[in-house]
Amino acid sequence: MDDRAHRAAHRIEGRSAAPGIALGPLVRLVPVKHDVRQHRSAAEEHQALVDALAASQLDLGVLARDAGDADAEAILSFQIALLEDDNLAAPAFALIAGGELANEAWSAAIDPEIAAYDAADDPYFRARASDLRDLRDRVLRHLAGETDQSVPAGVIVAADDMPPSTFLATDWRDGGLVLRRGSPSSHVAILARSRGVPMIVGVDVDHLVNGAEALLDGNAGLLIVNPDGDMRASYCQRRAEQSEVRQAVASFSGPALTAAGELVRVMINVTGLAELRDIDPAHVDGIGLMRTEFLFQGRKKLPTEEEQYQIYRRMLEWAAGRPVTIRTLDAGGDKPIAGLTQPGDVNPFLGVRGVRLSLRHPDVFRAQLRALARAAVAGNLKVMIPMVTVPEELDRCRALFEQAVEELRREGREVQMPPLGMMVEVPAAALTIEDFNADFFSIGSNDLIQYVAAASRDEPQLADLARPSRAVFGLIRYVVNYANRSGRETSLCGDLAGDPEQVAALLDQGLRIFSVAPAALGAVRAAIARYSGSAA
Ligand code: PEP
Numbered sequence: 001m002d003d004r005a006h007r008a009a010h011r012i013e014g015r016s017a018a019p020g021i022a023l024g025p026l027v028r029l030v031p032v033k034h035d036v037r038q039h040r041s042a043a044e045e046h047q048a049l050v051d052a053l054a055a056s057q058l059d060l061g062v063l064a065r066d067a068g069d070a071d072a073e074a075i076l077s078f079q080i081a082l083l084e085d086d087n088l089a090a091p092a093f094a095l096i097a098g099g100e101l102a103n104e105a106w107s108a109a110i111d112p113e114i115a116a117y118d119a120a121d122d123p124y125f126r127a128r129a130s131d132l133r134d135l136r137d138r139v140l141r142h143l144a145g146e147t148d149q150s151v152p153a154g155v156i157v158a159a160d161d162m163p164p165s166t167f168l169a170t171d172w173r174d175g176g177l178v179l180r181r182g183s184p185s186s187h188v189a190i191l192a193r194s195r196g197v198p199m200i201v202g203v204d205v206d207h208l209v210n211g212a213e214a215l216l217d218g219n220a221g222l223l224i225v226n227p228d229g230d231m232r233a234s235y236c237q238r239r240a241e242q243s244e245v246r247q248a249v250a251s252f253s254g255p256a257l258t259a260a261g262e263l264v265r266v267m268i269n270v271t272g273l274a275e276l277r278d279i280d281p282a283h284v285d286g287i288g289l290m291r292t293e294f295l296f297q298g299r300k301k302l303p304t305e306e307e308q309y310q311i312y313r314r315m316l317e318w319a320a321g322r323p324v325t326i327r328t329l330d331a332g333g334d335k336p337i338a339g340l341t342q343p344g345d346v347n348p349f350l351g352v353r354g355v356r357l358s359l360r361h362p363d364v365f366r367a368q369l370r371a372l373a374r375a376a377v378a379g380n381l382k383v384m385i386p387m388v389t390v391p392e393e394l395d396r397c398r399a400l401f402e403q404a405v406e407e408l409r410r411e412g413r414e415v416q417m418p419p420l421g422m423m424v425e426v427p428a429a430a431l432t433i434e435d436f437n438a439d440f441f442s443i444g445s446n447d448l449i450q451y452v453a454a455a456s457r458d459e460p461q462l463a464d465l466a467r468p469s470r471a472v473f474g475l476i477r478y479v480v481n482y483a484n485r486s487g488r489e490t491s492l493c494g495d496l497a498g499d500p501e502q503v504a505a506l507l508d509q510g511l512r513i514f515s516v517a518p519a520a521l522g523a524v525r526a527a528i529a530r531y532s533g534s535a536a
């Protein structure tokens, strides 16, 4: 008889950190205990720490090389940068010189740093404590001669915290993650979301039994230990629905045609290379929006020109000649970046964000424009400026871009000036669209709606106001008509484009280029195929 029948289902509530659902045995990960090694001379202990630091740097370099996505690379380069900073290990070497063992000296040096990050007010810095813990443990493992902790595939991992490097070294197929610590803004959560691994945080993992069957609902922030038959059945149904959606995407992989046979282009919105891994470029009409701010978030240092160039170039290579629209940094608003955006902005969405910020940080902007100009030779790149309000902003961007191109040419680099377009997301820009010297337009409905309605996109109480209205559709039609008359392309890359219920209304405005989240591709193509009207 099935032993499971005797065990009652037990629901444990946590906080959702990454959506999705998983069913499998629980595996409790316990922190590694590091051996106290037998005594060696101070010189030997010193050398042991030097070797462990070098070996850790090597590990991280290999992980970064194989990571394949910007989020992971950002976390690993944060750790590499810490290791490269001599100040981090200096107290440990001083303690060793005073007779301390290497492992104790290393912990004594780094634990106060971890405690400081843990105590920080800023959630960004608190989340970095786990990166430091990860680094501490990696060096300790090398000092103790141990290898990485490995996690089997298809299980629900429960742990106090999980170092990003363990996450990256794990096969997460059909698996999920439950943590006591961490938050939705921690690095592991960012990685889990970008890799589609269901994850919840805030769970007391001490009482979880190794090997017990569990159902993890990343959307609801729920862990059900010993789920009953009904719960399993509902899990199977949700899995089936998810795979139907995936099949729908695949079955609508040809050109998107309306019922009247008119061609509509459907592109995707992405934040980094990770999302591209599971998408066949032949199934999409290109990348309509690459939000570069995610390359800048969650790191100690801003990405260099070279780092950005490598990522942009790889995106263009993935697209194999299809258009790739990369948007320059749109930091600010709900996307603060430590050291760059203005803390304490009274009204961040009406503050120094998007192009306003880039123009105030010419060095940061210049590095991005140089990286883009270099990448442009690798494919069909288009560059787009966010939050443009008046024509002079775009003119200044164009001048800076031309300057960057010229500078690179003088350095003997192979470069190209790509078409320069703008997001249309500020009502003032939409209403005076004829005045802008843009090569193309892309309507940002997320911001356009909130600015037209004066209702924040993040305020659930105002959801009824912050929705597509006649006023918003009027502006969309106005922009699309002008673009058509002047022979320029217009796409729409806000979330509105990915809502199958709004597809017909958007086609009615004359829109023929959609850019949507990859998960919305199938449903949007299906809605286009049902459309029998014509904008004419
Ligand atoms: C938008 O505003 O619609 C848009 C696509 O930009 P973001 O959501 O990144 O502000």
Ligand code: MG
Pocket (backbone or CB within 6 Å): 386, 425, 444, 446, 447
């Ligand atoms: Mg926007």
